[in-house]
Amino acid sequence: MREHTDLVRAWRALPPDSEAVLATVVATRGSVYRRPGARMLLTREGWVAGSISGGCIESDLVQTAFDRTASGAALVTYDASAPDDVLLGFGLGCNGAVDVLMQRLPTDGGPLAVIESVLHDRQERWLETYADGSWQVTRLSGDEPLLSERLQPPPxxxxxxxxxxxxxxxxxxxxxxxxxxxxxxxxxxxxxxxxxxxxxxxxxxxxxxxxxxxxxxxxxxxxxxxxxxxxxxxxxxxxxxxxxxxxxxxxxxxxxxxxxxxxxxxxxxxxxxxxxxxxxxxxxxxxxxxxxxxxGGTANHLKGRMTPLHEKKEPKYVGRI
CATH class of the missing domain: 3.40.50.720 (NAD(P)-binding Rossmann-like Domain)
Structure with a gap:
């Protein structure tokens, strides 16, 4: 996935004394633009790399992420299914909800270092992310992780x-x-x-x-x-x-x-x-x-499709000659 490469490159390009926040989609409900595992990296100067929505959440993150993470990781829900979504200024416009975990990026890169190792070694790993912003490459006993990701190397x-x-x-x-x-x-x-x-x-x-x-x-x-x-x-x-x-x-x-x-x-x-x-x-x-x-896509037109675009499916194509 190119976004992983962009995030790692952006992290590596940060000045040594730069502060950064990593925002991760950990759960979604209803129709949304991005799925769990989508990430965005930002500094006090603004957006750096990645995305977690079609652009409607990013502006709020740039304004509030550092305040929200001043004392630790923060879990925030953006709910576009609520009737006052437009009044709140998020304007998701997709009738869904997104749970976003914000955490200060440690100097060693934290989860981004794990992603970098997957890109470099081309070996998949499981990454568990917890509500307090901690993470582990293998599942920990005890607390249930907010997000369990199978990180795979690029195709x-x-x-x-x-x-x-x-x-x-x-x-x-x-x-x-x-x-x-x-x-x-x-x-x-x-x-x-x-x-x-x-x-x-x-x-x-x-x-x-x-x-x-x-x-x-x-x-x-x-x-x-x-x-x-x-x-x-x-x-x-x-x-x-x-x-x-x-x-x-x-x-x-x-x-x-x-x-x-x-x-x-x-x-x-x-x-x-x-x-x-x-x-x-x-x-x-x-x-x-x-x-x-x-x-496993059909390669058909999306026009007239009634099921969710990101509905999980297995590959159906077979060779043809």
């Missing part, structure tokens, strides 16, 4: 092929907060200066398997029939949760038929039908499809 995207069309795909994937690796066997293409936003750029022959972490999304866009054959031969045995192949369907079918491979896991042609033309639009269609697969 992993591996792109095979460092051609010109990989550049916008890397850019858009980083905009939504993914961890991006680009792999190409050509040293002239697999260069960090060509793909400065990528987390890793590897030079590796297509037939040489590289580690693919469980749940990773993989895009094959080498523009080489032989390279795609070599990659898919081992990639289809990997624990990737999404494997998409760029190119017309008859090309992918030929690869599968000639190699005797099972293509039931593949998304080919890759991407959602957005009427995309050109590298940027195609990259958008690819990222949109991967997001739908990751979250």
């Amino acid at each position: 992993a995207l591996v792109i095979f092929g460092a051609g010109h069309d990989a550049v916008p795909l890397v850019r858009i994937a980083k905009e939504v907060g993914w961890h991006v690796t680009v792999v190409d066997g050509r040293s002239a293409y697999a260069r960090e200066e060509r793909l400065p936003q990528a987390d890793r750029v590897l030079i590796s022959p297509p037939a040489n398997p590289i580690p693919i972490e469980g749940g990773a999304s993989v895009v094959v866009m080498t523009h080489s029939f032989a390279n795609d054959v070599a990659i898919l031969a081992w990639l289809l045995q990997s624990p990737a949760s999404y494997i998409g192949v760029l190119g017309p369907i008859h090309r992918t079918r030929r690869i599968l038929e000639e190699q005797g491979l099972d293509g039931s896991r593949l998304y080919a042609p890759i991407g959602l039908d957005l009427g995309a033309e050109g590298p940027d639009e195609i990259a958008l269609a690819i990222v949109a499809e991967i997001q739908a697969v990751r979250t």
